[in-house]
Amino acid sequence: MIETAVNFLVETQNPDGGWGVEKGRRSNTEASAFALLGLGSQGERSLTTIIDRGLKWLTEQQHADGSWPLTDQFSQGSWATALAALALAFFASHREQALRGADWLLRQEGKPLGRLQSVIYRIAPHKLPVQQNPDLKGWSWAPNTASWVEPTAYALMALKKLRPHLQSSRIEARIHEGELLIYDRMCKGGGWNYGNSTVLGEDLLPYPDITALTLIALQDHKAEANRVSLDALQKMLVQVQSGLALSWSILCFALYSQETAEWKALLAKGYERTGFLGETKTLALALLACTNKVSVFQV
Amino acid sequence: MLNRRQFLIGAGAAAVAPYFVRGWAQSSPWEKTAYRKQERSRVAILSAKSYDIPLKDTILRGIKPFGLDLQGKKVVLKPNLVEYDPAGVINTHPAVISATIEAFRSLGAREVVVAEGPGHRRDNEYLLTASGLYAMLKDHGARYVDLDTDDVRPFQLRSHFTSFPHLYFPETVLQADLLVSMPKLKTHHWAGVTLSLKNMFGLMPSAVYGWPKNPLHWAGIHNSILDINSTLPIPQFAIVDSIIGMEGNGPIQGTAKHCGALIFGNDLVAVDATAARLMQIDPSKVSYLAKAEQFLGNMAQEKIVQVGESLSAYQQDFSVMPSFQHLKTISG
Numbered sequence: 001m002i003e004t005a006v007n008f009l010v011e012t013q014n015p016d017g018g019w020g021v022e023k024g025r026r027s028n029t030e031a032s033a034f035a036l037l038g039l040g041s042q043g044e045r046s047l048t049t050i051i052d053r054g055l056k057w058l059t060e061q062q063h064a065d066g067s068w069p070l071t072d073q074f075s076q077g078s079w080a081t082a083l084a085a086l087a088l089a090f091f092a093s094h095r096e097q098a099l100r101g102a103d104w105l106l107r108q109e110g111k112p113l114g115r116l117q118s119v120i121y122r123i124a125p126h127k128l129p130v131q132q133n134p135d136l137k138g139w140s141w142a143p144n145t146a147s148w149v150e151p152t153a154y155a156l157m158a159l160k161k162l163r164p165h166l167q168s169s170r171i172e173a174r175i176h177e178g179e180l181l182i183y184d185r186m187c188k189g190g191g192w193n194y195g196n197s198t199v200l201g202e203d204l205l206p207y208p209d210i211t212a213l214t215l216i217a218l219q220d221h222k223a224e225a226n227r228v229s230l231d232a233l234q235k236m237l238v239q240v241q242s243g244l245a246l247s248w249s250i251l252c253f254a255l256y257s258q259e260t261a262e263w264k265a266l267l268a269k270g271y272e273r274t275g276f277l278g279e280t281k282t283l284a285l286a287l288l289a290c291t292n293k294v295s296v297f298q299v
Numbered sequence: 300m301l302n303r304r305q306f307l308i309g310a311g312a313a314a315v316a317p318y319f320v321r322g323w324a325q326s327s328p329w330e331k332t333a334y335r336k337q338e339r340s341r342v343a344i345l346s347a348k349s350y351d352i353p354l355k356d357t358i359l360r361g362i363k364p365f366g367l368d369l370q371g372k373k374v375v376l377k378p379n380l381v382e383y384d385p386a387g388v389i390n391t392h393p394a395v396i397s398a399t400i401e402a403f404r405s406l407g408a409r410e411v412v413v414a415e416g417p418g419h420r421r422d423n424e425y426l427l428t429a430s431g432l433y434a435m436l437k438d439h440g441a442r443y444v445d446l447d448t449d450d451v452r453p454f455q456l457r458s459h460f461t462s463f464p465h466l467y468f469p470e471t472v473l474q475a476d477l478l479v480s481m482p483k484l485k486t487h488h489w490a491g492v493t494l495s496l497k498n499m500f501g502l503m504p505s506a507v508y509g510w511p512k513n514p515l516h517w518a519g520i521h522n523s524i525l526d527i528n529s530t531l532p533i534p535q536f537a538i539v540d541s542i543i544g545m546e547g548n549g550p551i552q553g554t555a556k557h558c559g560a561l562i563f564g565n566d567l568v569a570v571d572a573t574a575a576r577l578m579q580i581d582p583s584k585v586s587y588l589a590k591a592e593q594f595l596g597n598m599a600q601e602k603i604v605q606v607g608e609s610l611s612a613y614q615q616d617f618s619v620m621p622s623f624q625h626l627k628t629i630s631g
Binding site: 026028141240245277 | 511
């Protein structure tokens, strides 16, 4: 599995140095960030040229304001900025670019849901169709839109990783509010989906991939919600054993000092079944999971 | 160089122009190029009792009245694959997609691609394997494209129900000769019903709009449905999986309801109006259908030529959420 994943990432690097979501696709910031983390964490000299080309592509994509677009098809900074900053934070020689990305993240915030929702939440929260605190601001997928769990978790990962080097006075407040938002959106019984726990009175299901990456973002907390969600994650994996779910979960369990051997065996079997659909991100995460490279996400 | 008079005239024109533009937009929020309503539309309803019987012949009979020329064409099938719940009936059944791939290939299609941009889950491998699509596509050697992460191209809107200046469409869809919307017959807790027009939400790439494509919801679901469908620049067809539908709290948490039919048509408004009537829902009370009827297709029953089975033979009383009870005014 390890050799297969490394070979996949080496062979699917685009001529421009980046990686697409799949082999042969346009270079993409999210896929390239995970590919760089996967390969970079292996500490293999033979990968140096590949990694350097990847870093060159990634740094060249950064906008003057510190952000990254998702691909060169877009002129606007995107949610993938958090992942680019996280990836570059791993490479000490690129910390300055990572910090510029983190500064951009600190200037971004999800749009609150509005004054009316805010008033209803304070007076009669059960009347809201979607049960959540509408005032909390995390990070959004697209600028000037609402906050969601996954982009908020990525932003928290990047900011916490770079926190010792950031000068901004806003960092602690932003991290704190982002965490509040995530806890506010936890599903009943633990875990997270994209960001709606209860809609029109019905509880929605949590997803294992989102739960695991969110717990990674919250790793420095010992909240009861974390413990409940870790238990929930174990149960979710009985149903969902995809490469994405297992890879994130193995990294999460390792960070929380839980056993991972059983899940690693399932990950290898899963690859034989589907090849993880040839998705760059999943292969890169599987590589990180199989080789215990949790330090990439550790804060 | 402008003199003072020219400047004032220009500035005045610039100041009042938005009022004219807005006024025009209010009276006619679609452009001429968006108008595609025909004098009459044809919709076919065919019996299909279950997913366990061969459906290819039914699909072939269902598309025959429309004379689709598929020879050498690239076809994109867009099923509804929004979420997977082991106990639910959420997605277009793989048996219907499988039969459609076979039918379209037998009519000479060069390539039949299955494509979706799931709005909730990013885990394609799980969605495809759990729903049964992965095994089916592998058997057929058919390609699946995740539209959420596809390359995209921006298009100027042909209608202006939302305030988006443009919408991004995925390249896989733009390069198709025919796009087939294959929704599941379902009620919907925000839109009333979700059928072939609403199914086009899944075309919108989540890498741009986010999971769950929230900016399109904030712009108004009905408005977004209209702008997406009016702007789509390629020919469309619809096959509605009405063998087992969903009533109540759709599109995800409703309950299964057997109808035993497939609905076909090349006018998506007419198809959706017919599908709504199948659920004993008045299409004229579904906001986006009522507006779509003005320029995208036919909603009125007298403008729809019904072929195949009779509508009344398959009509079922689909329950809706209390906030959509006003849609339930059709009986019999």
